[in-house]
Amino acid sequence: MLDNPVTVKPEARQQIQDTLRANKIPGEYGLRVGVRGGGCGSSWLLGFDLPGPSDEVYNVEGVQVIIDRKHLLYVLGAQIGYEPGGFTVEKS
Template sequence: MLDQPVRITAEAHYQIQNTLNHQKIPAEYGLRVGVRGGGCGASWLLGFDTPGPTDEVYNVEGVRVIIDRKHLLYVLGAQIGFEAGEEGRGFTVEKA
């Protein structure tokens, strides 16, 4: 089993914990990381969810991360970040 299939920047970690606490999201929820679509049109899927039967759950620097087994190869090595700028603010995903 992989220890940490994704990385989370310090700012993203702060924002995730802040959201979990302020929105009073229950402890059984975690950050779902995956892909939507296929081929060149694939986009990243990030959100809070509970694990299902085809999911793997990881503890990445204190954040509960949920990844569907069929998405694991696509998200392996990704870095989740957070940016705030003139165009808005939000989470980013970069794949090495």
Template sequence: MTSMLDKPVTVQETARQQIQDTLQTNKIPAEYGLRVGVRGGGCGASWLLGFDLPGPTDEVYNVEGVRIIIDRKHLLYVLGAEIGYEPGGFTVEKGASASQ
């Protein structure tokens, strides 16, 4: 059984394909991963997504074949988020399934 800390976010199939295509097309080295976090705070908080290298305060996860990087300070905020993709860019939703 996989715990939420083993797989803190989920990645939809369309997003996984887009992430892998972007990494390949832009020849981004394998050490990079998709950083998931939050920017700002309170009501003005927004999602932070981008390709990055892990740092000393980061946790690195393999979620559906995607290398996910989350700063430990952001972990509680992103727990249970689902990363998707639609024309125009990536989406992040935090659903009710996060409170298991």
């Protein structure tokens, strides 16, 4: 099992924690990170969700991150950030 397949930047961590608190989202929810679509037309999938049977759950910088095992290879090394307007994902 990987330690941290993705990185959560401090500003994103703060925003995630604030959003969870402000919306009174239950503690068992985490940030789902994945990809939508495939090939050149794929886009990032970010949202709050509950882990399911095909998911791996990681504690990344104090944030519960949920990644479907099928998406793990695609999200490996991604950096989740936040700027005015929303979350950002960069892949190195």
